[in-house]
Amino acid sequence: MTAKLGLIVNPFAGMGGRVGLKGSDGKETIRRAIALGARPEAPGRAVEALRALGDLASGVDLVTYPYEMGEEEARQAGFSPTVLGSIARGETTPEDTERAARDLREAQVDLLLFVGGDGTARNVCSAIGRELPALGVPAGVKIHSAVYATTPRSAGDLARLVLEGRVGRYQDAEVMDIDEDAFRQGRVSARLYGYLKVPADQAHVQNMKSGRAQGDEAALVAIAEHVIEDMEGQMERLYILGPGTTTKAIKDRLGIAGTLLGVDLVQGKRLVGADVGERDILARTQGVPATVVVTIIGGQGYIFGRGNQQLSPGVLAQVGIGNVLVVATRQKVIDLRGAPLLVDTGDPATDQSLRGYRRIVTGYHDTLVYRVDG
Amino acid sequence: MTARVRKDYQQARWNEPIIYELSLPGSRGVLVPEPEHDVQEAAGDVLARLPEGLRRKELPNLPELSQKHVLAHYLHLSQETLGSNITNDISEGTCTMKYNPRVNEMLVADPHFGELHPDQDEDTVQGMLEIYHRFAGIIREISGMDEVTFQPGGGNHAVYTAASVVRAYWMLKGQLEQRNEIITTIFSHPCDAAAPATAGFKVITLYPDKQGVPDIEALKAAVSEHTAAIFMTNPEDIGIYNPRVDEFVKIVHGVGGLCFYDQANANAFLGVARAREAGFDMCHFNVHKTFGTPHGGEGPANGAFCCTQELSQFLPVPRVEYDGKKYRLNADYPNSIGKVRDFMGTAGVILRAYAWTMMMGADGLRETADISVINNNYMLAKMEGIRGLDYAFRGNGIRRQEQVRYTWEQLKQDTGVGTDDVNNRIADYGIEHYWTSHHPWVIPEPMTLEPCETYSVDDIDEYVAVIRQISDEAYRDPSFVKAAPHVSASHRRSDDAALDDPHKWAVTWRAHLKKTGR
Numbered sequence: 035m036t037a038k039l040g041l042i043v044n045p046f047a048g049m050g051g052r053v054g055l056k057g058s059d060g061k062e063t064i065r066r067a068i069a070l071g072a073r074p075e076a077p078g079r080a081v082e083a084l085r086a087l088g089d090l091a092s093g094v095d096l097v098t099y100p101y102e103m104g105e106e107e108a109r110q111a112g113f114s115p116t117v118l119g120s121i122a123r124g125e126t127t128p129e130d131t132e133r134a135a136r137d138l139r140e141a142q143v144d145l146l147l148f149v150g151g152d153g154t155a156r157n158v159c160s161a162i163g164r165e166l167p168a169l170g171v172p173a174g175v176k177i178h179s180a181v182y183a184t185t186p187r188s189a190g191d192l193a194r195l196v197l198e199g200r201v202g203r204y205q206d207a208e209v210m211d212i213d214e215d216a217f218r219q220g221r222v223s224a225r226l227y228g229y230l231k232v233p234a235d236q237a238h239v240q241n242m243k244s245g246r247a248q249g250d251e252a253a254l255v256a257i258a259e260h261v262i263e264d265m266e267g268q269m270e271r272l273y274i275l276g277p278g279t280t281t282k283a284i285k286d287r288l289g290i291a292g293t294l295l296g297v298d299l300v301q302g303k304r305l306v307g308a309d310v311g312e313r314d315i316l317a318r319t320q321g322v323p324a325t326v327v328v329t330i331i332g333g334q335g336y337i338f339g340r341g342n343q344q345l346s347p348g349v350l351a352q353v354g355i356g357n358v359l360v361v362a363t364r365q366k367v368i369d370l371r372g373a374p375l376l377v378d379t380g381d382p383a384t385d386q387s388l389r390g391y392r393r394i395v396t397g398y399h400d401t402l403v404y405r406v407d408g
Numbered sequence: 409m410t411a412r413v414r415k416d417y418q419q420a421r422w423n424e425p426i427i428y429e430l431s432l433p434g435s436r437g438v439l440v441p442e443p444e445h446d447v448q449e450a451a452g453d454v455l456a457r458l459p460e461g462l463r464r465k466e467l468p469n470l471p472e473l474s475q476k477h478v479l480a481h482y483l484h485l486s487q488e489t490l491g492s493n494i495t496n497d498i499s500e501g502t503c504t505m506k507y508n509p510r511v512n513e514m515l516v517a518d519p520h521f522g523e524l525h526p527d528q529d530e531d532t533v534q535g536m537l538e539i540y541h542r543f544a545g546i547i548r549e550i551s552g553m554d555e556v557t558f559q560p561g562g563g564n565h566a567v568y569t570a571a572s573v574v575r576a577y578w579m580l581k582g583q584l585e586q587r588n589e590i591i592t593t594i595f596s597h598p599c600d601a602a603a604p605a606t607a608g609f610k611v612i613t614l615y616p617d618k619q620g621v622p623d624i625e626a627l628k629a630a631v632s633e634h635t636a637a638i639f640m641t642n643p644e645d646i647g648i649y650n651p652r653v654d655e656f657v658k659i660v661h662g663v664g665g666l667c668f669y670d671q672a673n674a675n676a677f678l679g680v681a682r683a684r685e686a687g688f689d690m691c692h693f694n695v696h697k698t699f700g701t702p703h704g705g706e707g708p709a710n711g712a713f714c715c716t717q718e719l720s721q722f723l724p725v726p727r728v729e730y731d732g733k734k735y736r737l738n739a740d741y742p743n744s745i746g747k748v749r750d751f752m753g754t755a756g757v758i759l760r761a762y763a764w765t766m767m768m769g770a771d772g773l774r775e776t777a778d779i780s781v782i783n784n785n786y787m788l789a790k791m792e793g794i795r796g797l798d799y800a801f802r803g804n805g806i807r808r809q810e811q812v813r814y815t816w817e818q819l820k821q822d823t824g825v826g827t828d829d830v831n832n833r834i835a836d837y838g839i840e841h842y843w844t845s846h847h848p849w850v851i852p853e854p855m856t857l858e859p860c861e862t863y864s865v866d867d868i869d870e871y872v873a874v875i876r877q878i879s880d881e882a883y884r885d886p887s888f889v890k891a892a893p894h895v896s897a898s899h900r901r902s903d904d905a906a907l908d909d910p911h912k913w914a915v916t917w918r919a920h921l922k923k924t925g926r
């Protein structure tokens with residue numbers, strides 16, 4: 035059976051960056067960018083990624099969208115693509131990306147390669163979620179999402195492995211949603227938008243490494259067992275489990291219907307509150323011993339302030355900084371390349387109290403001592 | 409002179425089947441003739457003498473081959489392996505692959521040694537016990553410790569013995585429940601975490617600071633009244649010696665914890681620094697590595713575990729002792745942790761190691777350390793300028809010791825060729841695949857090399873030249889390197905995921921048949 039590669043190019047991705055605009059979302063921003071002399075970046079990167087597939091071009095069915103959304107780039111890289119759908123040339127929108135992703139899912143591609151930034155990743159995520167493997171070629175201004183390879187070429191290399199059937203493992207990678215207006219004003223206000231299923235070349239996508247790493251699944255189970263053992267010793271304690279795949283593993287192991295993107299409350303190993311907000315948490319933790327369980331969200335190493343703003347300074351003050359438990363797989367910590375964990379609660383005093391050396395639970399009775407900075 | 413990079417190397421590649429696949433029903437190595445009738449009658453049912461518990465219910469599933477085919481099969485396989493002393497083993501970082509003198513093989517082949525059994529009466533093995541005793545004295549001198557045992561079967565085993573001693577110590581004090589944490593570092597050998605975990609402790613791992621040395625501030629944050637001990641390797645496997653190791657000891661002692669020194673990398677400091685002066689309570693040596701016995705093929709190995717007088721009460725028994733007239737085995741130690749292994753240790757390794765050490769002498773040991781460090785730094789300097797190659801914590805102000813952890817991360821980014829690919833290609837030059845790194849791979853795309861004291865300048869130059877050549881190949885034609893090896897016996901895995909899939913991998917033929925449904 036011939037391997038099928040889906041391709042979506044967001045032709046406007048990255049155009050804001052060079053001219054100093056912090057993103058390319060919206061027609062107005064694009065107009066301003068073009069007026070400032072911005073030129074499309076994504077097509078060139080798409081071609082670079084496709085070229086890394088090399089001699090596979092003849093043996094792979096490339097399915098894509100018309101003109102600048104993939105067709106032109108594919109031909110330039112030596113492919114004879116199958117073209118689906120229709121677009122208004124020169125005026126593509128996020129809706130086109132979503133439609134393209136859905137069409138490629140219908141076409142049952144083995145891998146959906148998309149070229150763009152966080153916005154493009156969000157569109158793909160909205161359309162297909164974790165239904166089929168996807169991988170991003172970085173070409174945007176904001177690349178906070180962990181679904182991207184480090185370079186166009188490494189994306190092409192990894193895509194090649196997938197199409198050759200040599201990738202056995204996939205993992206969930208975060209798609210972040212950065213408030214662009216806030217970003218322009220110098221504030222990073224991020225929300226965890228969702229997850230895509232990306233190929234793991236026996237390791238992480240963002241650092242496409244060789245060699246065999248212990249599967250994340252075993253590490254996640256071990257972490258979950260550690261936390262659950264803690265719970266079993268303190269059945270009256272309220273556990274506030276933040277968003278992320280590592281905390282989700284705890285929820286799964288408990289067998290509760292917890293959320294991936296929200297904060298859930300667990301007491302006596304039972305779910306007592308799902309996807310709760312700050313106010314709920316404050317109410318429920320009044321006079322009740324509680325532990326906040328957080329993990330690292332995204333590639334920059336944030337444990338507070340990116341995707342879990344419900345765990346506010348108020349919540350932390352009430353629960354007590356000493357009752358914060360950080361969990362993460364070793365691999366996630368190693369991927370920080372020695373950079374410290376980061377906190378951005380919005381309150382400098384809270385941030386300061388979180389700084390220093392913390393224990394991160396990386397397995398069953400297995401912790402790593404690591405630095406936290408603001 | 410120009411380094412000799414091997415040209416036109418070609419290794420045998422037999423594509424040898426599994427021996428079960430060579431089985432021909434009815435084939436036999438020896439056809440034992442049927443005894444004559446009178447003989448059978450006189451002997452009776454000889455099988456009746458076998459104890460019931462030893463009798464098989466079914467015939468064993470042995471492959472059926474003639475002697476010649478068995479011989480040919482294993483000769484083929486032997487041609488496909490690169491064993492000890494056959495190739496440029498600078499590859500084996502952390503393994504300390506030094507030359508193993510052939511004369512020591514003559515010693516162990518001598519029946520005076522070979523026909524000994526440890527269950528013999530003490531009076532009849534005085535010579536061997538004396539060798540154990542004398543070698544223990546040497547190890548005490550090298551480490552500065554008070555007592556030594558050779559009972560552990562290897563390095564990890566000695567570390568597990570240390571964890572068992574720590575456990576016994578706190579149990580005797582009645583504080584084991586409270587003292588339930590052992591601290592280690594991420595660049596220490598993984599057994600410094602695994603052995604304590606197996607012994608029931610919680611493990612706290614320290615990350616390095618910007619210099620690549622364990623973060624002392626992290627240690628201060630990690631110690632508490634729960635600290636049973638610290639287990640640390642120094643110099644660590646990245647080749648960096650922690651110059652503040654004595655401060656680490658003080659901090660742990662400060663909370664009442666014990667300190668264990670993993671000295672697998674002893675080649676760097678023989679005759680230079682001792683565990684005792686650094687303040688440690690316990691240490692170990694990989695006897696087979698540091699003291700020149702053959703290894704690298706899963707043994708035989710030996711771990712020397714050493715400790716202070718205070719902790720010696722917990723040592724495994726029996727202990728080899730001298731009463732002024734005779735050598736004795738003494739098991740009368742009520743607080744001993746018991747046995748970690750049968751008998752007193754891998755005697756063949758001890759004999760060779762003792763002979764090696766006596767041949768080297770104290771001066772020779774110091775020379776070993778000096779040359780190992782010089783060799784390694786020479787090699788590091790020669791590696792400068794090789795495209796795509798760097799090393800961990802470059803420019804941190806600390807000279808490397810006896811090994812270096814390099815990284816091919818730049819090469820991977822530039823060409824897509826990573827350490828696994830370079831490693832596959834190196835076999836095409838008649839060189840053993842190199843050691844990448846223990847897990848987890850903190851340093852990306854790692855390559856760890858150790859040119860210990862028995863490698864010559866030519867050996868080191870050859871190795872550097874091969875590495876440089878492979879780097880050039882990767883930039884010129886990455887897909888060629890990615891398809892390596894081309895002329896060696898090793899292969900690439902055809903199914904990368906299989907080794908991670910418990911439904912697929914099998915270490916016995918029977919398991920393989922079961923999982924493939926045959």
